[in-house]
Amino acid sequence: MGLFGVYTYKNTKGKTYYLHKTIGKNDTPLYFFSKSPRNAIDLPSGKTVIENKQTGLPLLKGLKINPKK
Secondary structure: OEOOEOOEEEOOOOOEEEEEEEEOHHHOEEEEEEOOOOOOOOOOOOEEEEEOOOOOOEEEEEOOOOOOO
16 A cells, blocks of 8 residues: 555546556556455556546556657
8 A cells, every 4th residue: 555545536437446556577567447445556656547438447647758859
């Protein structure tokens, strides 16, 4: 559990989702949302949440940084 607790997201359909993390190949962190609060984590820095308009499922996105020209 993070410093601020767990991250929850309530979509436009009224369902609540919790953010989770697992480790993939090459120790890459993989984030996903679940309806279960068990082992949920806080929102990582540099990430934001968007919602799929068709399904209502939340998605985690990295914040874009403007590259220098």
